[in-house]
Amino acid sequence: MERWVRVQNERDRQVLAWLRGQVGDAAIIAAAQSCAGPGIKPYLSAICRALHVTPPRYAAIRTGAGEVGERHLVSIYQILRGPRSAAHAGR
Known part of the structure; x- marks a missing residue:
């Protein structure tokens, strides 16, 4: 075909x-x-x-490279949320 x-x-x-x-x-x-x-x-x-x-x-369809990129994005989001979460916990 x-x-x-x-x-x-x-x-x-x-x-x-x-x-x-x-x-x-x-x-x-x-x-x-x-x-x-x-x-x-x-x-x-x-x-x-x-x-x-x-x-x-x-x-x-996910490739190995896409999975690595997604893991890095998760790490970046956790870093960005970290200080914000601590600031809100003290209120």
């Missing part, structure tokens, strides 16, 4: 799998052919618009 449609990431793969279940391969290929330019595969968003469907929103 990726021969007909531009798939760039895991979210695109999830949307394509959902779309195949909703409308079938033949409809996706027909929509891709109507949206595509010469030698250019259409984006999945264009295919969905052509088929008049809205894909469901999927949770972002």
